[in-house]
Amino acid sequence: MxxxxxxxxxxxxxxxxxxxxxxxxxxxxxxxxxxxxxxxxxxxxxxxxQAEWKVLSTESERGRAGIEHRHVAVEDAAAGQRVTVDVAVFSPKSTALRLIDNPDGQSLDAMMKREKFVCGVNGGYFDTEFKPIGLRVADDTTFSALRRARLITGILLQSDRGIDVVRAGQFSRTKKIVAAVQSGPFLVEGNKRIRGLNDSQLARRTFAGIVTNDRAFLGVCSDVSLADLANILATTPIVADSKIRRAMNLDGGSSSAFWFAREDGSAFSISGRKPVRDFVAVVPK
The missing domain is CATH 1.20.5 (Single alpha-helices involved in coiled-coils or other helix-helix interfaces)
Incomplete structure (x- = not known):
């Protein structure tokens, strides 16, 4: 036992x-x-x-067809980073978007002065053979087909119903499309920034969007990450008292370019550093 x-x-x-x-x-x-x-x-x-962006200063000037150019300096004090943003804000009631194909690789400044454009920026992505990547519609004619890809998730368009920014997956041919450019990624949706964007790669950015009081805008930004650009657009009064409903990224980096026609006939411009395949321009109705 x-x-x-x-x-x-x-x-x-x-x-x-x-x-x-x-x-x-x-x-x-x-x-x-x-x-x-x-x-x-x-x-x-x-x-x-570290991502609390505050407006340091704002300058505004009027252009033709009621367009407003806003030059805004913003700062993230915690990160010690300052960024300048230039936007052209316009109403679809008095203006319209046009996509300009640029197979010869001319500059934005030269192209804008050729016709009665009131502002413009560089357009979408293109490959090493200078062919556009994603949907392109100019003067009611499609010259590059819609593509399904992770990066190019947005479409900036002019239709018979006005100017809009839509998801590529929601794009419909039921509307008469006059002009369209596919690019991305989406930056702002439903007045809120898109989360999960790259926050480490700094570069010049070009972007487009629509705001709450039935206006649209084109813009460029000095070196910043996609995540910070989305944060800036969603949380600071870049477009005066309006909230940004939707915004998308266009081709950036050395492609970024911006042009605005002042009321006196002179122009404010930020030149691109390389030829681009197309431009997004605004014309008076």
């Missing part, structure tokens, strides 16, 4: 050790999960704290 008791005691001790191992394992797993979640939360809080 003593021997049996000893064997029973050993079995009990082993079972107790096994239970302690399970408890320790569960505790360690729970601790790792807790601290992992805590680190993610702290990282998110740090990121949000």
């Amino acid at each position: 003593i021997r049996g008791f000893r064997r029973s005691s050993r079995n009990t001790r082993e079972k107790f050790k096994d239970r302690r191992r399970v408890v320790r394992f569960r505790y360690a797993s729970a601790a790792r999960s807790f601290y992992g979640s805590l680190l993610l939360l702290l990282a998110a809080l740090a990121a949000s704290a």
